Amino acid sequence: AWRRARGRHLSVGQSTIPVAWLAVEADVSGLVELRRRARDAFEEAHGVRLTFMPFLVRAIALTLREHPALNASYSEDGVLRHERFDMGIAVAxxxxxxVPVLxxxxxxSLAQLAGELQDLGERARARTLTRDELIDATLTIDNTGAFGSLISQPIVPVGQVAIVTTEAIRRELRIVSGVDGGDAFAPRSVMNLAISFDHRALDGAEAGAFMAALKARLEAIGPDDPLDAGA
Structure with a gap:
């Protein structure tokens, strides 16, 4: 029943929302190293696994706060911006x-996000979420990278104006500044981030500015940063 209802919901979204899409690549080498160094102590201190998702959810939510046009709903009456930042988290x-709502x-904090993400994921798979935990998200995040996806184009949920996908982190050669000031090749950890958005509510400049800011926020994370830096 739930799958049929969600299918109808997505069909409505796909048939009524004029969707535009774009993607960026972020160098998350600093984030990867920060998580590697902090993971064991974090899990011992807080009793939950430290995945990449708490970092990504926090970065998206904080960037959304600076770009509130994406934290909105669209109707025939116009665009309604939301004051709350309630992230829908897609769970297979x-x-x-x-899609429980965080x-x-x-x-x-990072620890709070990690704990809530783990709890929502476990209860989603156990089918014990309440109705109130599944409604009124202001933007959805889909970690398609968990399945190895490199790029995806999601359907914008009805009642929201955007959905962001976080793709697989991969190790690749990139051109960086060398010690002599010239260009050099170096292995880096990179990932794609994609957004589908309702073109009635947003234009490409607004979505592009949000994604550029999200990319910059993630790339600014260093291996020696405090876990809750930038909040």
Whole structure:
């Protein structure tokens, strides 16, 4: 029943929302090293796994706070911007996709985000979420990279104006500044980030500015940063 209802919901979105799409690549080498160094102590201190998702959710929520045009709903009456930043988190289950909502994501510490993400994911797969935990997201995040995806073009959920996908982190050669000031090749950890957005509510400049800011925020994370830096 839930899969059929979600199918109808997505069909409405795909048939009524004029969707535009763009993607950026972010160098997340600093983030990868920060997580590697902090993972064991974090898990011992907080009792939850330190995945990349808490970093990504926090970065998206904080960037969204600076670009509130994307934290909105569209109707025939116009665009309604939301004051809260409630992130829908897509979770794959045996019965299909569920999207529990992580409330006030822009106010949470990394430990809080990690704990809530783990809890919502476990209860989504156990089918024990309440209805209130599945409604009123202001933007959806889909970690398609968990399945090895390099790029994807998601459907904008009805009631939102954008959805962001976080893709697989991969190790590749990139051109960087060499010690002599010239160009050099170096192995880097990079990932794609993609956004589908409702063109009635946003134009490419607004979506592009948001994605550029998100890319910059993630690339600014250094291996020696405090875990909650930049909040």
């Amino acid at each position: 289950t045996d019965s299909g996709l569920l 409330r006030a994501a822009d106010t949470k």
